[in-house]
Amino acid sequence: xxxxxxxxxxxxxxxxxxxxxxxxxxxxxxxxxxxxxxxxxxxxxxxxxxxxxxxxxxxxxxxxxxxxxxxxxxxxxxxxxxxxxxxxxxxxxxxxxxxxxxxxxxxxxxxxxxxxxxxxxxxxxxxxxxxxxxxxxxxxxxxxxxxxxxxxxxxxxxxxxxxxxxxxxxxxxxxxxxxxxxxxxxxxxxxxxxx
Numbered sequence: 385x386x387x388x389x390x391x392x393x394x395x396x397x398x399x400x401x402x403x404x405x406x407x408x409x410x411x412x413x414x415x416x417x418x419x420x421x422x423x424x425x426x427x428x429x430x431x432x433x434x435x436x437x438x439x440x441x442x443x444x445x446x447x448x449x450x451x452x453x454x455x456x457x458x459x460x461x462x463x464x465x466x467x468x469x470x471x472x473x474x475x476x477x478x479x480x481x482x483x484x485x486x487x488x489x490x491x492x493x494x495x496x497x498x499x500x501x502x503x504x505x506x507x508x509x510x511x512x513x514x515x516x517x518x519x520x521x522x523x524x525x526x527x528x529x530x531x532x533x534x535x536x537x538x539x540x541x542x543x544x545x546x547x548x549x550x551x552x553x554x555x556x557x558x559x560x561x562x563x564x565x566x567x568x569x570x571x572x573x574x575x576x577x578x579x
Contacts, residue, residue, distance in 0.1 A: 385435045387465040392427075394465045396435045400428035404473075404489070407480040409438075417441040424468075424476055426489070432473035437463035443525055472531065476524045 386395040395401055408421040420438030427433070438444030439461055446462030468476065470490075477486040 385463065385465060389465065389467055392431060392467070394425070394427065394431070394433045394435075394467065396423070396425060396465075398427075402426045402428075405477060405480055405482045405485045407476075407482075409442075420444055422476075424473060424480075426473075432468040432470060434466045434468060434476070435464075436466065437461070443528070466528065468528070469531065472524065472527050475527055479524055 386393065386397065388394075396403075402425065404424040404426055406421070406423045409419050417439045418441045420436060420442040422434050422436035425433050425435060436444050440459040443466075444462045444464060445459050446464075447459055474486065474490045477490070
């Protein structure tokens, strides 16, 4: 699978891209509308991404329009690539319960000390020397949703900032014109007074 998102190419077939871990839905949801499967990858440049697929009631479901395998306008099975930040990738690995992969990529601080992760999905794999941090857990889907919402809010703020800057520029331009007129009038009056 390959996709270019925000100018970065994510390719699961690229030899420089490293497969990190997999996870899928619970066995009772297989062949159901909620089925999903995801693979976590890391590019040579350190970019994290998910390559996944899933049924219509998952984040991977896609809207099919006039498709031969779906009625017009149905949401169906889909697949795609979703970029993640390092914090999201760390959380995804914790939820997948892959303690070894988490330790390999996130388990050492700059000082070389092992960091304690938040709660792992599979406690028997998360036997670390340090106690678990008691924090409310968020699913990777919730983190991804928050990231998308934050990106939308940032875009909205940028648009508002640009609009405000444009209005300020227009106001400044009007003020400069007013000052020029006043200056020209003052010069004209001074000239008349002199004559």
